[in-house]
Amino acid sequence: MIVSQAQQRLHEVFGYSSFRGEQQAIIEHVVAGGDALVLMPTGGGKSLCYQLPALLRDGVAIVVSPLIALMQDQVDALQQLGVKAAFLNSSLDADEARQVTSQLIQGDLDILYVAPERLLLSGFLAQLEQVEMHTGIALFAIDEAHCVSEWGHDFRPEYRNLTALHTRFPNVPRIALTATADAPTRAEIVERLSLENAQQFVSSFDRPNIRYRVTPKHKAREQLETFLETEHANDAGIVYCLSRRKVEETAAWLKARGWDALPYHAGLDASVRNQNQRRFLREEGVIMVATIAFGMGIDKPNVRFVAHLDLPKSMESYYQETGRAGRDGLPANAWMTFGVGDVVSMRQMLDSSDAPAARKQVERQKLDALLGFCESVNCRHQTILRYFGEQHAGNCQQCDNCLHPVDTWDATQAAQMALSAVYRTGQCFGVVHLMDVLMGKSNPKVLQFSHQTLSVFGVGKDIVQSQWSSVFRQLVAGGFLHADIDSHGGLKLTEAARPVLKGLAEVWLRRDAETENRKISKSGRSANAKAAYDGLADDPLWLALKAKRLELAREQAVPPYVIFHDATLIEILNRRPGSLLEMSQIMGVGRAKLDRYGDDFLQVIVAN
Ligand code: ADP
Numbered sequence: 178m179i180v181s182q183a184q185q186r187l188h189e190v191f192g193y194s195s196f197r198g199e200q201q202a203i204i205e206h207v208v209a210g211g212d213a214l215v216l217m218p219t220g221g222g223k224s225l226c227y228q229l230p231a232l233l234r235d236g237v238a239i240v241v242s243p244l245i246a247l248m249q250d251q252v253d254a255l256q257q258l259g260v261k262a263a264f265l266n267s268s269l270d271a272d273e274a275r276q277v278t279s280q281l282i283q284g285d286l287d288i289l290y291v292a293p294e295r296l297l298l299s300g301f302l303a304q305l306e307q308v309e310m311h312t313g314i315a316l317f318a319i320d321e322a323h324c325v326s327e328w329g330h331d332f333r334p335e336y337r338n339l340t341a342l343h344t345r346f347p348n349v350p351r352i353a354l355t356a357t358a359d360a361p362t363r364a365e366i367v368e369r370l371s372l373e374n375a376q377q378f379v380s381s382f383d384r385p386n387i388r389y390r391v392t393p394k395h396k397a398r399e400q401l402e403t404f405l406e407t408e409h410a411n412d413a414g415i416v417y418c419l420s421r422r423k424v425e426e427t428a429a430w431l432k433a434r435g436w437d438a439l440p441y442h443a444g445l446d447a448s449v450r451n452q453n454q455r456r457f458l459r460e461e462g463v464i465m466v467a468t469i470a471f472g473m474g475i476d477k478p479n480v481r482f483v484a485h486l487d488l489p490k491s492m493e494s495y496y497q498e499t500g501r502a503g504r505d506g507l508p509a510n511a512w513m514t515f516g517v518g519d520v521v522s523m524r525q526m527l528d529s530s531d532a533p534a535a536r537k538q539v540e541r542q543k544l545d546a547l548l549g550f551c552e553s554v555n556c557r558h559q560t561i562l563r564y565f566g567e568q569h570a571g572n573c574q575q576c577d578n579c580l581h582p583v584d585t586w587d588a589t590q591a592a593q594m595a596l597s598a599v600y601r602t603g604q605c606f607g608v609v610h611l612m613d614v615l616m617g618k619s620n621p622k623v624l625q626f627s628h629q630t631l632s633v634f635g636v637g638k639d640i641v642q643s644q645w646s647s648v649f650r651q652l653v654a655g656g657f658l659h660a661d662i663d664s665h666g667g668l669k670l671t672e673a674a675r676p677v678l679k680g681l682a683e684v685w686l687r688r689d690a691e692t693e694n695r696k697i698s699k700s701g702r703s704a705n706a707k708a709a710y711d712g713l714a715d716d717p718l719w720l721a722l723k724a725k726r727l728e729l730a731r732e733q734a735v736p737p738y739v740i741f742h743d744a745t746l747i748e749i750l751n752r753r754p755g756s757l758l759e760m761s762q763i764m765g766v767g768r769a770k771l772d773r774y775g776d777d778f779l780q781v782i783v784a785n
Contacts, residue, residue, distance in 0.1 A: 183208065186232055187225075190258050192745075192767035197222045199378045207316060207352050208233045212375035214322070214366060215354045218382045219497075220478075220504035223354045224251075227318035228288065230352075232260065236313025237286045239305070241293050242320040243333050246451075247476060248290045250458065253735045255288060259769030264290035278304065284312030293335040302345060314349045317342050321473075322353035325369040326362045331473055336369070343371045351375070356500070359493070359565070382496075382565055386503045387511050389557035390577040391550075393647060393689045394516030397486050398430060404484065404512055405436065405464075411714060412481035413457065416466045417498055419487035419522075427486065428466040441467035459736045461727065472498060477736070478505035479743045485513035488523050491543035492550060492564045505744050515551055517608050517650035521660040521668075524653075548654040554583040554687050584688040589677070591640060591648050592657070592684040596674045598633045599658060602626070605667035612637075612645045647689045657684075713747075718785040722746045725781050729774065740774065741765055753782055 183204050187193050196204070199215075200222055206213055207230040217223050231238030242248060248264035255262035263277045263286055280286050282304065295301060308314060323329050325336040342351060353370055355362070367373060392400065401416065416431075418424045421442040431438035437460075439453040457463045458477050465471060469489075483502045489495040495513075503509025527540055546564060553560050557576035562569040572579045598611050613620055614628050617635025628634060637645060649668075652658045657677065658668045676682035713719045723737075726746065730737040741749075745765035754760040757775045761768075766775070 183229055183233060186229060188767070190232065190260065190767045190769070191225065191229075192761075192763070192765045192770065194764065196225075198380050200225055203352070203378050204229050204233075206376055206378075207350050210348075210350050212350055212372060213352045214363070214372050214375045214377045215352060216363065216378065217354070217356060217380040218384055219356045219500040220384065220506060221356070221380055223320075223356070226354065227316060227320075227352050228255070228260070230350075231288045231315050231318075234313075234315035236315040237281060237284070237308065238288045238315040238318060239296070240288060240290045240318040240320060241296055241339065242290055243293060243324050243331070243336075244321065244473070245292055246454070248292075250476075250736060250739065251290060253733075254739045257735070257739055257770060257773070258767055260287050261285060262288040262290070265295055266290075266292040267295075281308060282311075284308070287315075293333060293339065297335060297338050297341060302341065306345065309346060309349070314346060317346070317349055317351045319351065319353040319370065322355040322366045322370065323357035323362050326357075326365045328365070329357065329362060330469075340369070340371050356497075381562075382567060383558060383562055383569060384500060384503065385558070385573070386506055387499060387509050388575050389499070389511045389561070391513045391515065391557075392577070393643070393650070394514040394519070395643065397514050398427065400514050401427075401484055401486065402431075402434065404482075404510075408510060409482050411462045412479075413461065413463055413477065414465075414480055414482035414484065415471065415475075415498075415501060416464060416484045416486060417489070418466065418468060421468060423486070424466050424468055431464060431466065436464055437462060438464040438466055441465050441471040443468065443470040459730070461723065461737060469494070469498065472501055475501055476504060478738050479507070480504070480509065481507075482510040482512060485511075485515075488513075488515050488519045488544075488551075489547065490523070490540070492547050492561065493543070495547060495550070496561060496565070505738075505742050507744060507747075513551070515650075517646060517653055520548060520650060520653045521608075524660050545656070552651055552654050552687060554578055554585060581690070583690075585685045586688050587683060588648060588651075588686040589683045591637070591645075592652060592677050592686075593680070594633060594637050595645070595648055595652060596657065596670060596678050598631075598637075599668050599670055599674075600678070601631045601633050602628060604669045605661070607667060608646070608649045611649070611668065612642060615640075615645060616642065643689070648686060651686045652684075655684075713750075716750070718753075718782065719746070719750050721781050721785050722749060722778065725777060729777065741770070749778060749782070754779065755782070 183201070187196065198221060203213055203215055203226045215223060215226055227238060227240060245266045245268060248266055252262045252264050263280060265274060265277050269277070281289055305314065319339060321331065324331045324333040326332060353366060353372060355366065416427060418427055421444045424440045424442045428438045428440035439456060441450060441453050453465065457465045480502050483499045489498055499511035502511055523544055527537060527544065530537065532540070550560050556572040556579050558573040559569045594615060595611065598615050602611065602614060610622060613623055614631065614634055615637030617638050619629050623629055653660065653668070656671055657674045659671050661667050661669045677684055723746065726737045726740050729740050742765055745763060748763045752763065754763060757771060760766055760775045760779060761771050
């Protein structure tokens with residue numbers, strides 16, 4: 178029976194007791210020889226969908242992946258499980274490549290990772306034909322299948338030629354996998370890879386373990402540090418910034434304040450980038466401050482937070498970037514701070530780009546959807562999923578809006594004041610000046626333009642500065658005000674402002690809590706079904722288990738999570754196995770790892 182065999186291998190090799198989501202159906206389908214298109218969110222468990230069939234079908238499985246930098250880690254992880262795995266890409270020298278090829282030809286591999294350009298060399302395809310005749314090819318897995326789409330950021334022209342696999346090896350099943358959810362990309366994958374007959378497996382794109390939080394920007398760095406101090410003192414995470422300069426400044430600032438932070442952006446030397454990425458992957462608790470150049474294929478499972486100091490471009494980007502947190506399924510935070518300046522600069526960037534008008538229009542709409550999400554008072558999980566066309570049952574009870582329901586207030590009068598301040602000052606000033614006028618501050622700039630004489634001067638004295646800033650942010654985000662490129666961020670009225678000024682439309686805004694950041698931080702950790710890491714920081718056994726893991730990882734020059742995931746260590750900590758038999762019941766402890774590390778970790782338990 179296929180299923181029981183699959184389950185047996187799942188336990189024996191991977192140390193897992195059950196399949197997740199659609200894994201079993203996908204695996205059965207591929208083992209039986211069918212083609213599949215798998216859409217699953219990051220952390221959903223895509224790798225198992227081809228790794229297990231690779232072990233259950235005869236011959237070698239060929240995995241096409243664009244992520245050369247990661248192949249080594251994936252192969253290391255499989256070898257730790259006792260699987261015969263190897264990779265072929267440009268990082269190998271001629272001798273090493275020859276050795277892998279000869280293993281392949283002798284039928285001595287279960288899984289081979291190959292870069293697409295390598296796979297498509299005619300010589301290599303001819304070798305694969307030999308392999309198919311003699312020892313067999315179990316399957317082709319096409320990872321990151323969205324790379325075939327011209328519309329995405331990750332377009333790889335070589336992916337277009339992967340149809341060669343279908344034409345030359347019509348009897349070998351193919352499984353294409355991606356975490357990109359949208360329907361146009363899916364259609365393009367089917368068409369470009371000739372997967373018309375493939376069964377599609379579409380999972381929910383919810384990431385239940387990620388806690389989303391959007392917080393108004395006051396002093397972004399200090400807010401970030403408070404967030405790190407209260408919730409992630411020892412954790413690995415990513416801090417996204419828009420510009421290279423801001424990446425460097427933020428990394429340097431964090432470093433000067435004692436955080437283990439590194440910069441990453443496309444302007445750094447390749448060697449520095451590689452070294453920083455390596456430290457992030459191989460060490461514990463490193464914070465990567467990065468532009469979006471960092472991310473694709475970062476499959477470090479225990480990234481505990483993703484922080485955004487600047488707005489992403491769209492909901493798609495936000496989902497993808499925050500999705501790098503918590504691949505291991507343990508609780509993780511997606512934290513973002515944003516203010517009116519972000520909205521203004523994103524809008525200006527869009528307006529001033531050289532993209533064709535139609536494309537700009539689409540990008541504007543995408544940004545507006547993201548702004549709508551930021552200002553939303555509803556459950557974040559629901560809002561995200563609705564955007565991707567999926568229903569979400571009930572509120573998540575763990576995002577900022579669910580934990581601390583947000584008030585809305587009738588801001589019609591305040592909006593009228595703000596909009597008329599824009600109008601009376603001539604529609605060319607930025608938010609800071611407009612707030613000064615409204616609050617009646619006779620500073621040099623106000624005096625220079627004689628704005629102390631305007632009827633709007635001082636009419637907004639009763640509203641504090643942070644609330645004015647919230648009003649302006651929401652008026653810009655809501656499309657009542659537009660940032661003009663020609664006047665360096667000066668705000669102009671839009672058509673939507675007219676009915677408000679005439680008293681024909683009401684404006685309701687969210688009431689930002691002054692202390693929101695702190696308040697949520699404090700209760701945040703315990704709000705969810707008891708965060709897995711609570712109280713672990715000082716537990717001597719936890720520290721000893723982690724130290725042992727790091728020692729073993731260093732000896733073999735692999736990342737710590739390749740030895741055991743955090744979830745496995747936490748289960749060891751909680752269950753304190755006293756024998757190898759008990760150890761074998763722990764999630765993530767398969768046969769090979771039990772043999773290799775069982776005794777080491779039993780000793781750590783005894784000693785603590
Ligand atoms: P994806 O490629 O979809 O982002 P991965 O294949 O890296 O996800 O899997 C995410 C995490 O889930 C990994 O740590 C993996 O070991 C774990 N995992 C996958 N399937 C199972 C399962 N059936 N039981 C327990 N853990 C699993």
